[in-house]
Amino acid sequence: MGTLFGGAFLVVIVILAVSIFLHFVPLGLWVSAISANVSVGIVSLIGMRLRRVPPSRIVLPLIKANKAGLDVSVNQLEAHYLAGGNVDKVVDALIASHRAQIALPFERAAAIDLAGRDVLDAVQMSVNPKVIETPIVSAVAANGIELKIKARVTVRANIDRLVGGAGEPTIIARVGEGIVTTVGSSQSHNDVLANPDDISKTVLGKGLDAGTAFEILSIDIADVDVGRNIGAELQTDQAEADKRIAQAKAEERRAMAVAREQEMKAYTQEMEAKVVEAQAEVPHAMAQALREGKARRHGLLPAEQHPVGYGYAPCDQCVGEAE
16 A cells, blocks of 8 residues: 555656656757757757747747748847837748838837837838828818818838838828819819829928828829818908907997087086176175275165166266266
């Protein structure tokens, strides 16, 4: 019984040992590499395990690159994987560029991948240009008519400018700006409708792909629609604004006239009060003159007989007698 138990325990120990050995020593990948005539040592595979690099992520792309005739080393692939890159996609891009006879060194491909761009898609776009469709661009000609234009931009990836170059949004923005500028410089919207290819020629000649990761091959106008009469709407809005300003000024003048009228009424009342006050002073003045002997009572005429027509005042005769 003890011998049977000891034999079973030994078998378990052997199985665990073999499992651990096969985990650290991927014999299957090593055999595949040897059969593909790829030089990968068993020590290198064990080192990948210790560095927590899945050997399959390195060996299989290496076999693929070797079969395609590329000169790529294990250290290059492992370093790119440790840097966070996609080894398989970089190798596929290198194979595609090699088949298309596009110069793409491993270092540049790795840099493009680490920059966050799809290096395989970039190589494919270099071989097969991509068509970017812009959104509807609204532009106004010099006569005030709005045109709604949609364009298709054919671009090809520029491998040398993929790192640090601007992307598709910049291309779309620049093309839209060029369309607005070209239409705005046209005297009439009919000129644009008659020759839409002039927009393509003008915009294409501005060098819009400078500083981008693409090379613009062509700009084609896909659709042109006539929109609103912006000039007429602006004139209408301006006329309405002028009308409101005129109304405000008229209301201001009316208010000033009403205020002036009230001021004149107050002034008139003030003058009337002064006249009444002056009339009240006449009897006092006459009485003072009598007291001082400057006038004789018989020389004063009643108001109804005096030519002045009010109060008691000396006439010419009275004045002569007084003298």
